Amino acid sequence: xxxxxxxxxxxxxxxxxxxxxxxxxxxxxxxxxxxxxxxxxxxxxxxxxxxxxxxxxxxxxxxxxxxxxxxxxxxxxxxxxxxxxxxxxxxxxxxxxxxxxxxxxxxxxxxxxxxxxxxxxxxxxxxxxxxxxxxxxxxxxxxxx
Amino acid sequence: xxxxxxxxxxxxxxxxxxxxxxxxxxxxxxxxxxxxxxxxxxxxxxxxxxxxxxxxxxxxxxxxxxxxxxxxxxxxxxxxxxxxxxxxxxxxxxxxxxxxxxxxxxxxxxxxxxxxxxxxxxxxxxxxxxxxxxxxxxxxxxxxxxxxxxxxxxxxxxxxxxxxxxxxxxxxxxxxxxxxxxxxxxxxxxxxxxxxxxxxxxxxxxxxxxxxxxxxxx
Numbered sequence: 001x002x003x004x005x006x007x008x009x010x011x012x013x014x015x016x017x018x019x020x021x022x023x024x025x026x027x028x029x030x031x032x033x034x035x036x037x038x039x040x041x042x043x044x045x046x047x048x049x050x051x052x053x054x055x056x057x058x059x060x061x062x063x064x065x066x067x068x069x070x071x072x073x074x075x076x077x078x079x080x081x082x083x084x085x086x087x088x089x090x091x092x093x094x095x096x097x098x099x100x101x102x103x104x105x106x107x108x109x110x111x112x113x114x115x116x117x118x119x120x121x122x123x124x125x126x127x128x129x130x131x132x133x134x135x136x137x138x139x140x141x142x143x144x145x
Numbered sequence: 146x147x148x149x150x151x152x153x154x155x156x157x158x159x160x161x162x163x164x165x166x167x168x169x170x171x172x173x174x175x176x177x178x179x180x181x182x183x184x185x186x187x188x189x190x191x192x193x194x195x196x197x198x199x200x201x202x203x204x205x206x207x208x209x210x211x212x213x214x215x216x217x218x219x220x221x222x223x224x225x226x227x228x229x230x231x232x233x234x235x236x237x238x239x240x241x242x243x244x245x246x247x248x249x250x251x252x253x254x255x256x257x258x259x260x261x262x263x264x265x266x267x268x269x270x271x272x273x274x275x276x277x278x279x280x281x282x283x284x285x286x287x288x289x290x291x292x293x294x295x296x297x298x299x300x301x302x303x304x305x306x307x308x309x310x311x312x313x314x315x316x317x318x319x320x321x322x323x324x325x326x327x328x329x330x331x332x333x334x335x336x337x338x339x340x341x342x343x344x345x346x347x348x349x350x351x352x353x354x355x356x357x358x359x360x361x362x363x
Contacts, residue, residue, distance in 0.1 A: 010298055013334045017260055021209060024229070028240065034359045036278060082276060094315035101199075101320055103273060116184065131279015132325075133312045 038075040039083065039106070041128055044136035045069055047112060054112055059141040062121060066140060067112040068128065077108040084129040085115060092125045092137065190321075199321025204267040204277065206230035206238075208329065215256040217339075220249040222257075224352075228265050232277055236363035241281050243354040251291075251346020255338025257299065263331030269309070271322040278356045280317070280325065284310045287350045291333070295344040298336045305329035307352065 047054045047069035054069045074081055087100035100117040115126060119142045128135040181189035182198075190198070206229045214222025228241040270277055285307040293301020309317040309325035317325040337344075 007298070010300060010334050013300070013332065014260070017209065017262055017334075020262065024209070024227075028358060031358055031360060034240075034278070034356050036282070036356060082274065084274075097318065097320050118181070129311070131277075131281075132283035132309060132317050133279065 036075075037079045037081050039081045039130045039135065040071070040073045041083070041130075041135040042071045042073070044128065044138050046126070046138055046140045049112070058139070059143055060119075061145045062142055063118065063145075066115040066117075066119070066126075066142075068115060068126065068138065069112045070136065072106055072108060072110050074106075074108045080105045080107045081130065083135065085113065086127045086129065087115065087117060087119070088125045088127065090123055090125070091139075092127060098127075195321035199271050199273060199319060201269050201322045202272040203233040204230055204270050204281075205233070206265055207262065208265050208331070209260075209262045210243075211258070211260045212333075213256075213258045214247075214249055214254060216249070217253040217255065218250065220254060222247055222249060222348075227357075228354075230265060230267060230281065231362065232270075234272065235275055235277075236361060237277075238358075238360040238362050239278060239281055239356060240358035240360070241354050242357050243285070243352050245285070245287055245350050245352025247287060247289075247348040247350025249346050249348050252295070252341040252344050253339045254295075254299075254344070254346075257335060257337035259299070259301075259333045259335030261303070261331045261333030263303075263329055265327055265329045267325070267327045269317070269319065269323045269325035271319045278359055280309070282354050282356050283312065283317075284314075285327070285352045285354065286310060287352050288348065289329075290347045291344070293333070293344040295337065295341045297340045299334070299344050301333050301344055303329075303331045303333060305331065 045056045046058060047067050048057045048065070049067070054067070056069070060066050082103050082105055085102045085104055086098035088096055089099050102116060104113055106113060121142050121144045124140050124142065125137055126140060127137045182194050208226050208228040210224055210226030212222055212224035214220045223246045224244070226243045228243065230239045230241060231237070232239065267281070270280055274280065287305065287307045289303055289305035291301045291303035293299050305328070307327040309327070311317045
């Protein structure tokens with residue numbers, strides 16, 4: 001008796017599931033598959049602008065603007081993409097939380113990104129993310145003037 | 146009137162004045178910290194400010210999938226799951242395909258093929274990220290448990306828990322939104338080779354998610 005009830009429940013579940021799948025396939029078949037805009041941020045380094053040139057710098061004075069330079073490439077160069085900038089005190093570790101976080105829109109045309117924060121003297125690591133993908137990490141030192 | 150100065154000689158500033166100055170200083174510091182917090186310096190934020198700025202936004206939906214496993218008690222298997230997740234804040238539907246592998250420990254199935262469906266809730270998605278496709282795609286660490294009735298065909302209820310990992314393999318964390326993870330409830334059905342009357346087991350494994358469609362709903 002129990003086995004008969006189980007089979008009936010199973011059949012109902014199977015039919016509902018198949019109908020659900022068919023409905024989903026039918027609804028999605030007309031929609032083009034999502035093509036994500038992939039961002040690559042290679043050769044990441046900290047920099048400053050000197051006479052219209054971006055110069056690599058690894059040590060900054062307190063209060064000085066810190067920029068991140070590198071080759072920013074989007075798979076669709078007409079698009080902009082949101083990336084995340086995180087600053088960690090000292091070295092990053094999975095249990096450490098960032099002290100600064102910002103969402104920044106970037107395009108293939110961008111040469112540098114401003115890390116818009118005030119950092120007191122010390123060693124920091126700056127991490128760039130696109131969603132869960134870590135695009136790059138760079139270390140920076142901030143010294144008192 | 147008592148001016149609060151109790152040190153006698155050499156006391157140039159009354160205690161009342163000192164208290165007032167300290168209060169003003171504290172207010173100025175709090176104001177400065179609030180400004181720093183507003184600019185994204187989260188070490189200056191109060192817990193309430195952090196929650197306001199970056200609290201997890203609601204992302205949830207349904208899933209369907211199929212899985213297969215074999216072995217006797219200690220078993221191995223794989224699954225293919227499709228999630229239909231709605232970002233309720235932005236009004237976008239994300240169709241996510243997830244494929245994974247797992248180890249199973251529980252009552253023996255011999256060989257089990259199963260289809261399942263259920264609900265999924267994603268926690269820890271930062272409220273200020275508009276396009277969350279980059280957060281939903283990626284790898285996960287999975288854990289789940291299942292209980293069911295089994296008479297050659299099994300009907301079971303399962304609870305799943307997946308921790309989102311970044312590309313370096315660390316749990317994905319955002320200050321204010323917390324760790325990103327997914328909880329799921331599923332109802333599954335499928336034939337297996339070893340009937341146990343009651344099926345009971347747990348799974349541990351890993352998976353990878355891919356965004357298949359992003360559909361604006363409103």
